[in-house]
Amino acid sequence: MERRKFLGFGAGILAATMVPASLSAQNYRETKVDLWKIKNEKGKPGVNAAIKALFGTDKVEDGKVKLKAPDIAENGAVVPVSIKADGASRIALFQDGNPEAAVVVFDVPKNGIPDYSLRIKLQQTSDVTAVAEIDGKLYKSTKKVKVTIGGCGG
């Protein structure tokens, strides 16, 4: 029975790798393995290094990205964040308060609208940075979120 299950699982993976090119997906956990390991160290946040690891450059201008996050998060375990960047092809979110810098990377599909919301964890007061790639250029917006109770078990 176990063996049967295993074979079925293998077939599933095979099917997934054989999807046509139009379906080709970008899983940055697989294509940019190192990005997710970039650490935030005391006095040396990893945000710029993470931006460089993902986009190939850390030349980033301010503007064009609308980042919405609370000024004060009473509970760091649930911090609502919204990112909007018209015309963006890729959007990524970073912060400098957790052990590692990268939070999420969105690839904006053809009919996707670059307007995303999610809830994140912040261990302590952090600068949250959203970066968007628009026409090959990088733009960012940073917001300080004050955390009164940490959300990473800290």
Next chain:
Amino acid sequence: MRIKAKFKDGVTTVKAMAKHPMLSYIQAKKKGKEANFITYIVGKVGDEIVYEASTSQFLSKNPYIKFKFKGGQGKELVLTWTDLSGKSKTTKKKIK
């Protein structure tokens, strides 16, 4: 996964919540468990990808996501997440 997908004025708005503990490495260590969290979420309508996110341990427990895309009227949205352990879950929802 709980999904709400609504079509209005040419745009589908999706709100979804996945049920997942999203244990970060620190949390897992404290609890004496293995870290495990959703690493990839993809949304499709038919063959077309409409949402794609590579995610980390820093998404909240039972992650909530919201996104929009053009089109989708009367069609079915298929959302799939995959976690660090390799487990995945697919949920289908008709767009209203």
